Amino acid sequence: MRRMTITEKILAAHAGVKEVVPGDLINARVDIALGNDITAPIAIHEFKKAGATRVYNRNRVVLVPDHFTPNKDIKSANQCKILKEFAIEHKLTHYYEGGEVGVEHALLPEKGVVAPGDLVIGADSHTCTYGALGAFATGVGSTDLAAVMITGELWFKVPESMKFVFKGKLRKWVSGKDLILHIIGDIGVDGALYKAMEFTGKPIESLSMDSRMAMCNMAIEAGAKSGIIAPDKITKAYVDKRAERPYKFYSSDPNAAYSDVIEYDCSKIEPKVACPHLPENIKNVSEIKNIPIDQVVIGSCTNGRIEDLAVAARVLKGKTVAKHVRLIVIPATPHIYNEAMKKGYFGIFLKAGAVISPPTCGPCLGGHMGILAAGERAVATTNRNFIGRMGDVKSEVYLANPAVAAASAVKGRIAHPDEVVRS
Amino acid sequence: MKFKGKVWKFGADIDTDRIIPARYLNTSDPAELAKHCMEDEDPAFASKVRAGDIIVAEKNFGCGSSREHAPIAIKACGVACVIARSFARIFYRNSFNMGLPILESDEAVDAAGNGDVLEVDMDTGDIHNVTKGLKHKARPVPPFMQELIRAGGLMESIKKSGRVR
Numbered sequence: 326m327r328r329m330t331i332t333e334k335i336l337a338a339h340a341g342v343k344e345v346v347p348g349d350l351i352n353a354r355v356d357i358a359l360g361n362d363i364t365a366p367i368a369i370h371e372f373k374k375a376g377a378t379r380v381y382n383r384n385r386v387v388l389v390p391d392h393f394t395p396n397k398d399i400k401s402a403n404q405c406k407i408l409k410e411f412a413i414e415h416k417l418t419h420y421y422e423g424g425e426v427g428v429e430h431a432l433l434p435e436k437g438v439v440a441p442g443d444l445v446i447g448a449d450s451h452t453c454t455y456g457a458l459g460a461f462a463t464g465v466g467s468t469d470l471a472a473v474m475i476t477g478e479l480w481f482k483v484p485e486s487m488k489f490v491f492k493g494k495l496r497k498w499v500s501g502k503d504l505i506l507h508i509i510g511d512i513g514v515d516g517a518l519y520k521a522m523e524f525t526g527k528p529i530e531s532l533s534m535d536s537r538m539a540m541c542n543m544a545i546e547a548g549a550k551s552g553i554i555a556p557d558k559i560t561k562a563y564v565d566k567r568a569e570r571p572y573k574f575y576s577s578d579p580n581a582a583y584s585d586v587i588e589y590d591c592s593k594i595e596p597k598v599a600c601p602h603l604p605e606n607i608k609n610v611s612e613i614k615n616i617p618i619d620q621v622v623i624g625s626c627t628n629g630r631i632e633d634l635a636v637a638a639r640v641l642k643g644k645t646v647a648k649h650v651r652l653i654v655i656p657a658t659p660h661i662y663n664e665a666m667k668k669g670y671f672g673i674f675l676k677a678g679a680v681i682s683p684p685t686c687g688p689c690l691g692g693h694m695g696i697l698a699a700g701e702r703a704v705a706t707t708n709r710n711f712i713g714r715m716g717d718v719k720s721e722v723y724l725a726n727p728a729v730a731a732a733s734a735v736k737g738r739i740a741h742p743d744e745v746v747r748s
Numbered sequence: 749m750k751f752k753g754k755v756w757k758f759g760a761d762i763d764t765d766r767i768i769p770a771r772y773l774n775t776s777d778p779a780e781l782a783k784h785c786m787e788d789e790d791p792a793f794a795s796k797v798r799a800g801d802i803i804v805a806e807k808n809f810g811c812g813s814s815r816e817h818a819p820i821a822i823k824a825c826g827v828a829c830v831i832a833r834s835f836a837r838i839f840y841r842n843s844f845n846m847g848l849p850i851l852e853s854d855e856a857v858d859a860a861g862n863g864d865v866l867e868v869d870m871d872t873g874d875i876h877n878v879t880k881g882l883k884h885k886a887r888p889v890p891p892f893m894q895e896l897i898r899a900g901g902l903m904e905s906i907k908k909s910g911r912v913r
């Protein structure tokens with residue numbers, strides 16, 4: 326039999342065939358279909374226009390209004406109402422609002438809605454995050470979501486896989502975010518176009534689940550269809566207490582075919598910053614001299630998890646944010662919010678002068694809760710620094726990990742965590 | 749399907765935030781979205797573009813978010829088709845699903861200048877640069893995608909399959 330990658334195996338299993346080859350067009354069963362307050366209204370419109378009256382499975386269609394919530398204005402309130410009414414009408418199990426809602430890609434793994442071996446589609450490009458659990462997960466548009474809401478299936482082109490092999494030991498302050506930024510800096514924003522990125526190697530095997538999610542989250546920023554990490558002990562520990570359905574671990578066959586195999590030595594990877602206006606404009610933090618900033622955002626589906634808040638708290642402990650810098654901390658889910666509070670991080674953040682936001686996408690996409698004026702500059706733990714992404718077209722976003730973001734808030738300019746934390 | 753229109757030329761890696769900024773995503777009304785199409789790249793675009801015009805762009809057009817609002821905004825402001833060196837994956841898929849014609853051709857992108865008049869035949873992939881008197885061929889659209897277009901898009905093909913309940 327053909328030797329297959331983990332991605333090919335999951336796709337074959339969901340298409341009900343023994344094997345698939347990159348380039349094959351398959352019709353596959355979808356385990357979870359996700360929409361949010363931006364994309365679901367169009368999908369719901371298409372669903373109704375097609376004359377559909379039932380979703381394929383009320384436990385598998387997931388709606389998360391997280392982008393403009395708590396509702397930013399009347400228009401967004403109307404969008405969210407469409408989701409709510411649909412969720413009530415179709416008795417959807419997984420619909421979240423108010424104090425239950427969080428950023429979708431942090432919420433779904435945490436709630437055990439997505440699991441290893443799943444095929445997940447989401448009308449949101451960062452759906453690729455769930456590859457961290459060993460699932461095949463990819464972003465699609467609203468019409469694709471509507472099609473799945475009706476049929477439970479969707480067509481896919483089997484992607485080629487690219488393998489990224491990490492070696493060596495992670496340096497201090499380096500997290501999954503830096504590894505993925507390093508890759509994007511190396512291969513570019515279309516370096517993995519249409520492909521599946523597979524992350525392997527010793528350092529990945531010991532990487533925390535939160536860091537793995539940050540890595541897979543940004544596969545789309547290299548143009549990829551998906552990112553994936555083979556499930557292991559760390560995955561098992563994470564999903565065992567969460568998964569609401571039986572799950573399956575897949576792994577790549579030795580000698581499976583890859584379009585590219587790229588190796589990186591972690592001992593050479595420093596904390597990174599993606600400079601405006603593309604995630605591929607990568608520099609080492611230490612190379613960046615004296616770039617003053619106006620705002621720091623710590624949050625999002627990339628780095629709004631507990632590990633991220635923990636490292637931010639470590640940097641900010643006993644420090645204060647520089648004068649005229651706004652630090653906004655956004656725990657990604659209510660559970661993370663509660664954990665951060667119990668662990669005492671909120672005290673540290675508040676003392677430092679931070680604003681703590683309710684879980685929301687908020688400023689990540691320039692929605693609300695921290696928009697930049699013309700000429701303002703932010704360091705953000707988010708995933709995109711496109712022109713105008715966080716506000717005015719003349720504003721700038723630098724992407725970094727939470728330690729760098731926190732250190733920059735203290736210094737009032739882009740800073741290395743070592744400048745703030747003496748050890 | 750045949751189009752004839754004036755070229756609006758854009759660079760590489762035009763992301764969906766530039767096609768339609770997120771600050772306008774609190775609605776999905778095509779007419780409303782069309783008003784802001786390409787706003788952060790060229791604030792005058794939406795008011796100057798004419799029905800039937802053609803967007804020509806470098807590589808990786810439509811990268812970034814999955815928002816279908818991007819092809820919707822382009823279509824709603826009257827653009828007949830987009831020609832690029834390559835498209836980001838989700839944008840490519842969305843365009844087919846909602847019926848925005850798109851073609852990939854390096855030669856056509858190399859040759860086309862702002863304001864050139866192009867004639868495009870979607871069925872054959874022939875691109876004729878009338879201004880410069882040049883003829884190009886776009887990369888063929890996979891047969892599966894052609895069928896999807898013939899069926900009238902993804903939702904129509906599902907309706908025809910009798911799976912709507």
Ligand code: SF4
Nearest residue numbers: 451625626686689690
């Ligand atoms: S946090 Fe940002 S990138 Fe993630 S889903 Fe929300 S808007 Fe998209």
